[in-house]
Amino acid sequence: MKVLHISYSYDFKDGGITTVVEQLIREQKKTKIKVEWLASNLFLSPFKRKKLIKEILKINPTIVHLHGLWRVHTRITNDLLKADIPYVITPHGMLDKWALNQSQLKKIISWYLWEKKALNNSSFIQVLSSGEFEAIKKINSAWKCHLISNGIFMPQKKELKLNEYPKSWEDKIPRNSNVLLFLGRFHKKKGINELIKAWEIVSKYSYSKNWWICFAGSGNLKILKKFDNKSLIKRIIVSKPVFDLEKEKVFRNSSAFILSSFSEGLPMAALEAMSYGIPCLISENCNLSETLNIGAAIKTNPSVNEIIKSLKYLIKMDDNEKKKISKLAYNYVSINHNWSNLTSQLNDLYRSVCEDIL
Structure with a gap:
């Protein structure tokens, strides 16, 4: 055949x-x-x-x-x-x-x-x-x-050394930071505009002072069309699409992943993030309702208020809660995908x- x-x-x-x-x-x-x-x-x-x-x-x-x-x-x-x-x-x-x-x-x-x-x-x-x-x-x-x-192809269980940092983050994101990752195509259906507006509010609070947000991908990102020092002040960086080892470094150095979409078929980036055991904030429109039902992901939605609420919840979670979500996510992906x-x-x-x- x-x-x-x-x-x-x-x-x-x-x-x-x-x-x-x-x-x-x-x-x-x-x-x-x-x-x-x-x-x-x-x-x-x-x-x-x-x-x-x-x-x-x-x-x-x-x-x-x-x-x-x-x-x-x-x-x-x-x-x-x-x-x-x-x-x-x-x-x-x-x-x-x-x-x-x-x-x-x-x-x-x-x-x-x-x-x-x-x-x-x-x-x-x-x-x-x-x-x-x-x-x-x-x-x-x-x-x-x-x-x-x-x-998806499950990543090998290995720890990258501390010096194996994404090239796009060097001299921009301090190494002891927590990074919220968006990886994919920059499109309005991904809820990016709502995410940026929410981040601009959340980033002002003291509880988020060690958190950055990284947009890795390609497309039209109107709100951040000028990537100057103002973006760094808001702890936002935007990088080109990442592949292979560089993509692995980005996943392994991220603290959380977000996809607050209006519409998805089945988002590969979210599945990949789960395979790395990264806590994921995803909307109900991502067609991964089972992960939300079993506690393998955190629910968000493409509205500024909903994203603010879910980000606050994520940042204030303790380590045990994050480990529980990570384990459930990894197991879900390895069995179902x-x-x-x-x-x-x-x-x-x-x-x-x-x-x-x-």
């Missing part, structure tokens, strides 16, 4: 979907199936779209796995059907209510021209959480949906679709 994954971009700056696809492919290559990957942003114009179809036919996949909606690759599903190539779709949270309300007119037009038909004709829809499952079923209960979450198990489930579903071919 040959699986072709199509996402919008190969660039990790595009968000968590790229990370998911890269990790899923890495895990699938350990199995007996063949895997290919195409980025549809290389075929944006109508003329290049034909090249995308030709490239797909050249690869000759047994099944195509489309990641995300509202982009080029969901506009070619008719061509896939004509070529007798079955396909599956993972919306990655793009059918959530908040997401649907953004650029609403464009999405309504796209919905009736391409998206609805693409979803109707998919072999199945992979949903990443129970919250997403419920949201999609409200749109069309007839769609065949399977809940298979995203996974193991790539090996999840990939096996997905491969079985591919085979059920293609059994007549195999």
